[in-house]
Amino acid sequence: MIGVDSSAGMLAVCAQRAREAGVAERLDLRVGDLRRPPVDERVSLVTCPFRSYLHLRDDAERLEALRAARELLRPGGRLVFDVFTPSREDIEETHGRWIEREPGIDERADWNLAAQTLTLSVRGREGASTMMLWWVQPARWHSLLAEAGFEVLECFGWFDRRPFTGGEDSVWIARRK
Ligand SMILES: C[S@@+](CC[C@H](N)C(=O)[O-])C[C@H]1O[C@@H](n2cnc3c(N)ncnc32)[C@H](O)[C@@H]1O
Incomplete structure (x- = not known):
């Protein structure tokens, strides 16, 4: 691997x-960089777990990453990744508040609904950090995958393969066309 x-x-x-x-x-x-992965090998599975594609700031970067993943795949190979799209309830519940996510680790989400960005701050005993994430609607992921040369085989609502019913999380299984 x-x-x-x-x-x-x-x-x-x-x-x-x-x-x-x-x-x-x-x-x-x-x-x-996942947009230009240092990989010459061709593989049957590319996976980009735990919402890493949310580090991509616009469709140009998303397409670059998806096309790069496609390049690594043998014909018929799969791309598996997960992303999230926040609900209004989650935004209202968490916006601007420090919340303990794990013992000793606090997280604060500052949402910008118009720009579809999340500024996520994390602080713990060992230090603090802030990062920016960019989300898009599931329909957008669907069309980007098609544009990058993938056929969407499945879109689940979680890793246990429950169906996607419009919730925050989506887990995508796509095949290189
Ligand atoms: C949510 S973490 C997931 C880490 C790990 N893949 C895992 O499954 O536990 C997102 C990761 O994406 C990495 N990352 C962000 N932008 C990247 C990029 N353009 N190219 C490669 N890695 C990137 C970060 O360094 C971070 O480790």
């Missing part, structure tokens, strides 16, 4: 977890 992330620190965490799980020798970790 080849793993790509632009953060060497995140890859170090990945390597540590792989050692703990006894699968380190099966991993090949590479620092790089």
Whole structure:
């Protein structure tokens, strides 16, 4: 399995977890950008988990990433990724408030509904960080996938394969055309 992330620190965490799980020798970790992945190999599965595509700021970047994923796939290969689209209730409930997400880790979401951006701040014992995320509606993901040369096979509402019924989370299974 080849793993790509632009953060060497995140890859170090990945390597540590792989050692703990006894699968380190099966991993090949590479620092790089998901829009231009440092991968010459062709594979049957590309997965971009845990909403990483929300780091892409506009359709041009989304298309670049989806086309790059397609380039890595053998014909008929699959792209699997998850994203979210916040509900109005979630925005109203969380906007501008520090909320404890895990013991010792607080999170604050500042939503901009017009721009469809989320400024997410996280603070814990080891430090604090702020990042920006950009979301789009599921229909947009559907058309971007088509434009990038994918056929959507499934869109689930969660990792347990429950059907997508318009909730916040969507898990996409797409096949390279
Ligand atoms: C929510 S984390 C998911 C991390 C990891 N893939 C996982 O499944 O646990 C999003 C990751 O995307 C990475 N990232 C953000 N923009 C990126 C880009 N343009 N190219 C590659 N990685 C990127 C961040 O460094 C971060 O590790």
